[in-house]
Amino acid sequence: MMDPAPLRHWLAQGTPRAAHFPYDRVVDAYHHHGKRFVPQEWTSLLSRTRERLPEYAGPTDFLATFLDTALDRTDHRFDYRTYLALRLLAVPDPDTATEPADRLLARRDRLHVLLISDLVAAELRALEGPPQPTRDLPPSPLLARKRLHHAVRAAAAALRRLSVPIRDVDDPVALARRLVTMVCIDRTPAEGLTLRTSLLPVSTVHDELLFIRTLQAFEVTFGLLSVDLTAAISAVQHDRLTSAGVRLTLAATLLRETAPLWSLLATMQPDAFHRFRIHTDGASAIQSRAYKLVESLCRIPEAERLLSPAYRSVPDVGARIHDGQVSVVDALTALQVDRNVLAEAPVLADGMRQFTGAVHQWRRTHYRLAVRMLGTRQRGTGATPGTPYLLHGRDSAVFEDPGSSPRGGFR
Numbered sequence: 001m002m003d004p005a006p007l008r009h010w011l012a013q014g015t016p017r018a019a020h021f022p023y024d025r026v027v028d029a030y031h032h033h034g035k036r037f038v039p040q041e042w043t044s045l046l047s048r049t050r051e052r053l054p055e056y057a058g059p060t061d062f063l064a065t066f067l068d069t070a071l072d073r074t075d076h077r078f079d080y081r082t083y084l085a086l087r088l089l090a091v092p093d094p095d096t097a098t099e100p101a102d103r104l105l106a107r108r109d110r111l112h113v114l115l116i117s118d119l120v121a122a123e124l125r126a127l128e129g130p131p132q133p134t135r136d137l138p139p140s141p142l143l144a145r146k147r148l149h150h151a152v153r154a155a156a157a158a159l160r161r162l163s164v165p166i167r168d169v170d171d172p173v174a175l176a177r178r179l180v181t182m183v184c185i186d187r188t189p190a191e192g193l194t195l196r197t198s199l200l201p202v203s204t205v206h207d208e209l210l211f212i213r214t215l216q217a218f219e220v221t222f223g224l225l226s227v228d229l230t231a232a233i234s235a236v237q238h239d240r241l242t243s244a245g246v247r248l249t250l251a252a253t254l255l256r257e258t259a260p261l262w263s264l265l266a267t268m269q270p271d272a273f274h275r276f277r278i279h280t281d282g283a284s285a286i287q288s289r290a291y292k293l294v295e296s297l298c299r300i301p302e303a304e305r306l307l308s309p310a311y312r313s314v315p316d317v318g319a320r321i322h323d324g325q326v327s328v329v330d331a332l333t334a335l336q337v338d339r340n341v342l343a344e345a346p347v348l349a350d351g352m353r354q355f356t357g358a359v360h361q362w363r364r365t366h367y368r369l370a371v372r373m374l375g376t377r378q379r380g381t382g383a384t385p386g387t388p389y390l391l392h393g394r395d396s397a398v399f400e401d402p403g404s405s406p407r408g409g410f411r
Contacts, residue, residue: 018059026070049067069088079313080283085197085200088194091219110158113183114187118213119213123139124173124176124177135206143267164182210264226290233326236335259365262365286309289316294359296325297327352399
């Protein structure tokens with residue numbers, strides 16, 4: 001067992017400084033044991049740390065969030081959001097996003113690239129570094145090179161927008177090294193701390209690091225998509241239909257750019273996935289708040305869908321809908337009374353088609369990968385419906401055709 005002496009020493013100070021909390025030693029212990037198996041001595045000390053938060057010098061918000069993430073199993077509230085440490089990441093959110101679209105995209109791109117580069121660094125260590133006794137089932141050199149190729153592809157579009165020069169070469173390992181070097185050149189201490197603390201695997205299986213980082217990258221993207229859809233709704237409400245179409249087209253482009261993430265995730269070894277998956281009970285992607293926001297901002301789901309496990313697992317999204325959240329469909333229907341809105345705004349119609357196509361492609365790819373890992377009958381994590389549920393929803397409507405509802409269309 002790793003010695004928790006640094007944590008005990010920090011706690012023994014008269015007035016511990018929150019900024020000096022031994023994050024590295026705590027994270028090392030979680031990686032050494034896996035969150036599922038962290039010894040009680042560590043969790044007891046962390047619980048004491050949390051109880052004493054008001055005594056510490058300096059800001060404690062980040063430390064409080066980290067402790068809540070690290071102690072989710074101790075508190076019996078382990079779920080998808082704590083598993084992915086989403087509160088430690090600056091996931092875009094329509095309730096708090098106030099910056100212009102270009103700055104929000106730049107922030108998402110920066111976080112996306114940081115997550116991918118950290119994943120790449122872990123794969124390079126497994127490929128080129130000394131054997132890591134605390135990491136089980138490492139990939140073969142051939143598989144690691146394939147992962148590095150897909151990881152660089154997954155970062156490429158964001159790197160271009162951020163003007164980060166990564167000269168293309170044939171060797172995926174050399175290209176991956178350049179990616180890590182260029183991203184780390186200007187990485188801030190705060191970014192480094194965020195990356196370090198937002199990766200707390202439940203096991204010691206190497207591929208779990210890939211799994212967590214890839215899902216985090218998806219969450220960051222869907223967070224920004226929810227902001228884009230909110231902006232498109234506002235544009236429709238103010239009769240700026242072309243602007244709404246442009247925003248939807250940009251959102252579709254961003255979602256299509258995530259395709260290499262699926263290729264990257266598909267390199268996960270099935271044996272490795274099943275090895276760590278047994279310890280993730282209670283954490284299912286069905287609990288993704290960002291995805292449900294995107295879905296409900298396109299059109300308000302039918303009552304049956306709102307009563308499904310998918311929406312019961314994100315009660316705050318259900319509350320938004322209950323409180324009158326407006327969707328793209330609602331905003332368009334309000335204009336549809338005596339106008340053929342899509343006929344007079346071809347850019348909007350095209351944006352809706354493009355976003356619909358991108359969502360359907362994303363769902364189908366998700367389904368195919370889930371079948372590869374789980375089969376067609378196995379239930380999902382935490383007794384969720386699994387692949388049969390994905391099959392039911394993979395081609396469900398994003399935006400429906402005008403006139404398909406008694407209210408006048410799009411619903």
